Amino acid sequence: MQSTDKPRVAVIGAGSWGTTFAKVLAEGGAETVLWARRPEVAREITETKRNSDYLPGINLPRTLTASTSLAAVLSGAEQVYVSVPSQTLRSNLEAIRALLPADVPVVSLMKGVEKTTGLRMSEVLLEGLAIDQDRIAVASGPNLALEIARRQPTAAVVSSSSADTATAVAAVATNPYFRSFINTDVIGTEFGGVLKNLIAVAIGIVDGVGYGENTKASIITRGLAEMTEFAVSLGAQPSTLSGLAGLGDLIATCQSPLSRNNTAGRLLGQGYRFDEVVRQMNQTAEGLASVAPILELARANGVDMPIVGQVGEVLAGRLDPRNIAPHLTETDEPQGE
Numbered sequence: 001m002q003s004t005d006k007p008r009v010a011v012i013g014a015g016s017w018g019t020t021f022a023k024v025l026a027e028g029g030a031e032t033v034l035w036a037r038r039p040e041v042a043r044e045i046t047e048t049k050r051n052s053d054y055l056p057g058i059n060l061p062r063t064l065t066a067s068t069s070l071a072a073v074l075s076g077a078e079q080v081y082v083s084v085p086s087q088t089l090r091s092n093l094e095a096i097r098a099l100l101p102a103d104v105p106v107v108s109l110m111k112g113v114e115k116t117t118g119l120r121m122s123e124v125l126l127e128g129l130a131i132d133q134d135r136i137a138v139a140s141g142p143n144l145a146l147e148i149a150r151r152q153p154t155a156a157v158v159s160s161s162s163a164d165t166a167t168a169v170a171a172v173a174t175n176p177y178f179r180s181f182i183n184t185d186v187i188g189t190e191f192g193g194v195l196k197n198l199i200a201v202a203i204g205i206v207d208g209v210g211y212g213e214n215t216k217a218s219i220i221t222r223g224l225a226e227m228t229e230f231a232v233s234l235g236a237q238p239s240t241l242s243g244l245a246g247l248g249d250l251i252a253t254c255q256s257p258l259s260r261n262n263t264a265g266r267l268l269g270q271g272y273r274f275d276e277v278v279r280q281m282n283q284t285a286e287g288l289a290s291v292a293p294i295l296e297l298a299r300a301n302g303v304d305m306p307i308v309g310q311v312g313e314v315l316a317g318r319l320d321p322r323n324i325a326p327h328l329t330e331t332d333e334p335q336g337e
């Protein structure tokens, strides 16, 4: 990155999180430009400093502008942040690849896995952009967009196989109300964000059914054990799963009505079918698409995921949501905690 006081950064995706992260970067001092898919969204952000569809009531920084031109947004960017729905990343990268400035860090803000391949978002970035792995970073943590857009104090973690890249990104993605820590455990950081969504769907389901705090605490606690076993089996450090990207995000997502995954679960628990829930959600609930590929990876690695498995059964319409709670283990045999 050039050593200017105001680095120029690009954010791809003007939904809730892309817009909020752009606000974080701009309020940390970066010259920030957002890429929006829809012209009316780009116009509203640039002209009225609002993104009313995604962040109602939030005033965006005066310096923040948006455009539908990827070339204009990426030109001169010293860091690039990507926040589109995970299932659309690969096709978005086809347009980004030729326009990406040389040698700049590319940061995934996403929390899903690709349904067709089971790949994490940093792996899709690696394939789709054909850049050095050390240029790729991911940012994750207990980061509900609307709270951060309201400048409520929050921490995140930036992870890259290169500590230098993680440090450079965290230095820019920090402001008085948003603090970025760093680590080099990309696998643990990404899987933390993906897996907590699935547990949040389970929590939403039992909430919708009407079960109380004991049920939810049991699912959160056993869910963290399930998340940790899965992620460690795929190469994560256990400590990452007890950090911001694991436990931290699990707490935020499971207890907040702002969470789309939690909301989707609640609708399922109230008796709506999967297709009805998808129709009602007008924002991305990543967990719904990640269940199947995560269960596939778990099977391939010999990991039991009873809670995520039950979520999959509810989504498929094979399990009554009221029966999800007792299924915290694969068998009725007593097990060590």
Ligand SMILES: NC(=O)c1ccc[n+]([C@@H]2O[C@H](COP(=O)([O-])OP(=O)(O)OC[C@H]3O[C@@H](n4cnc5c(N)ncnc54)[C@H](O)[C@@H]3O)[C@@H](O)[C@H]2O)c1
Binding pocket: 013, 014, 015, 016, 017, 018, 037, 038, 054, 083, 084, 085, 086, 088, 092, 109, 110, 111, 112, 143, 144, 145, 146, 282, 283, 284, 286
């Ligand atoms: N919203 C949050 O609180 C939050 C926080 C942390 C991480 N995330 C993650 O950020 C990612 C983006 O989530 P979000 O909340 O911004 O979602 P969103 O639904 O609010 O916005 C998604 C954005 O991607 C754009 N997009 C680009 N290409 C698209 C395509 N082909 N199809 C559909 N939309 C396309 C949409 O126009 C929209 O602006 C997800 O992986 C999510 O898990 C979200």
Ligand SMILES: O=P(O)(O)OC[C@H](O)CO
Binding pocket: 111, 141, 142, 143, 144, 145, 197, 200, 249, 252, 253, 258, 259, 260, 261, 262, 284, 285, 286
């Ligand atoms: O709204 P959700 O469920 O996608 O969760 C948002 C963030 O990931 C919380 O950290």
